[in-house]
Amino acid sequence: MTSLRSEGAPGGQGGPGGVYCRLVEQEASNWDLEGAGAEPSVSSVRLPPVSRGPGPFKPASICLAALSLILLVAIIAVATHHKDTSGGEGEFQKQKQEANVTALTAAQSKLQQENANLVEEKARLVEERDRLVEEKARLVEERDRLGEEKARLVEERDRLVEEKARLVEEKARLVEERDRLVEEKARLVEEKARLVEERDRLVEEKARLVEEKARLVEERDRLVEEKARLVDKLANQTLTTVPPALTAPPSVACPExxxxxxxxxxxxxxxxxxxxxxxxxxxxxxxxxxxxxxxxxxxxxxxxxxxxxxxxxxxxxxxxxxxxxxxxxxxxxxxxxxxxxxxxxxxxxxxxxxxxxxxxxxxxxxxxxxxxxxxxxxxxxxxxxx
The missing domain is CATH 3.10.100.10 (Mannose-Binding Protein A, subunit A)
Incomplete structure (x- = not known):
């Protein structure tokens, strides 16, 4: 009896409990590896950690398996011991074993219920993990879109900076041109004033010359009339004083x-x-x-x-x-x-x-x-x- 209990103890490495514990740990490790391999690696988006592997249900699963194994070993030991013993001591041991079996069965049921709860929790966490993975993918896509938008805005900013520099240069040129035109305008205004003054002087001079011209024309006409009168008078005097032989002037003809x-x-x-x-x-x-x-x-x-x-x-x-x-x-x-x-x-x-x-x-x-x-x-x- 003593040897059987020590042989079936959960801490023993050579008994069925030790083998079962190693199988359970190996299965949990495989589950951890499977969960870890299903998650996409994206460095730029961090998701909240999902409880896997050595989470809240791995030690419970190990304990449940160990207790189930202990119950199985106890049942085997009780059956074996029942065959070897007889009499009053056998009855007492039987009753004791039945009490142990009842307690172990209750513990097993409780552990099975806890295991079911943990499995349900695991499914919920897996579902939450998938949702977070989808959210992460969406955020990665959004990040990429924002990166492209940022690049476009940076390019637009550089173009606007170049345009600004060109406009500043154009403004400086126009300001210089404006200053030159202002100076030219001032010079032309001054020149206009001088020309207006000169025009007024010339208008006065022209009026004086027109008046002088009219006077001279009148004088000329008077002199022409006086000349014609004197010529006629001279001709009449010549006809009366000159001998007839000299009254006819010599004939002078123009060239051909x-x-x-x-x-x-x-x-x-x-x-x-x-x-x-x-x-x-x-x-x-x-x-x-x-x-x-x-x-x-x-x-x-x-x-x-x-x-x-x-x-x-x-x-x-x-x-x-x-x-x-x-x-x-x-x-x-x-x-x-x-x-x-x-x-x-x-x-x-x-x-x-x-x-x-x-x-x-x-x-x-x-x-x-x-x-x-x-x-x-x-x-x-x-x-x-x-």
Whole structure:
């Protein structure tokens, strides 16, 4: 009996209890390894630990197995001892064994109930573990998405930083340009004020010159009339005092292609040349570009010109030496003139005068002068005094 109990004790390494304990521990270790292998390894997300392996139910399972083994050994020992013993002692031992069996059966039932509770707890924990694993996978996916979003935002930030730097540089350039324009504006305002002042002075000067021109034109017309009166008077006196043989003046004819008006001959060219070359040609013919002093002379020349689209002829007036100071080729200053309205205007460095006749019947002889660049090629009118 003593040997059997010691042989079936749970602490013995060579008995059935020791073998069963090792099997239970091996099964628990395999379960630990299986549970550990099912979990994905993700370093960046930490899950709360799930009780496995040496958890709250492993020692209980081992104890339950050990107690079941002890009960089995006790039953075997009681049966064996019952065969070997007899009489009153056997009855006592039998009753004692029955009491032990009853106690062991109750303990076994209690342990089985606890084992069932632990199995149920294990299932619940496994389910919780699976839920946490899914939650972990979701969090990993969310982490990856946030990582991609972070990378996109970092790239966007870098682009905005570059854009900001470009805009700052552009702003500096625009500020510099603005300052330059402000300075330019101030300079132009000052220049405008100076030009306005100069314009007012020129307007006053022009008014004075117009007034002077009107006075001189009036004086010229008076002198022309006086000259004509004196010429007529002289002619009448000559007719009354000179002998009949001397009353007829010698006949003076103009060269071929030249036309006479009073005391001058005029030539209308058939060629075109610039103003200076035209003057040179007239000088070679013993004359100069036409000097037109009276309305009669202007009308005479105008009537000689044919009508056309723009029949223009140089005359001997120019302000090439001093702007707006028009002089004839003999050096005398132009007084008045027969300019078209708005002329001369020096539109494109126009320093030489010409007379024009067109198909427009509204154009009149006494408003037919224009100014033009001296380098333009035009026909011309030569004049030679008799």
């Amino acid at each position: 292609d030249w036309l006479r008006f009073r005391t001058s001959c005029y030539y209308l060219s058939r060629r075109s040349d610039d103003w200076s070359s035209s003057q040179t040609y007239c000088q070679r013919q013993g004359g100069h570009l036409a000097i037109v002093l009276t309305a009669e002379e202007q009308t005479f020349l105008w009537d000689l010109l044919p009508r056309g689209h723009w029949n223009a002829y140089w005359i001997g007036v120019s302000d090439a030496h001093t702007e707006d100071e028009w002089k004839w080729v003999d050096g005398t200053t132009l007084i008045g003139g027969f300019w078209e309205d708005g002329e001369p205007n020096n539109h494109i460095d126009e320093d030489c005068g010409y007379i024009v006749k067109t198909r427009k019947l509204e154009r009149v002889a006494l408003k037919s002068w224009y100014d033009a660049p001296c380098g333009m090629a035009r026909a011309f009118i030569c004049e030679r005094e008799m």
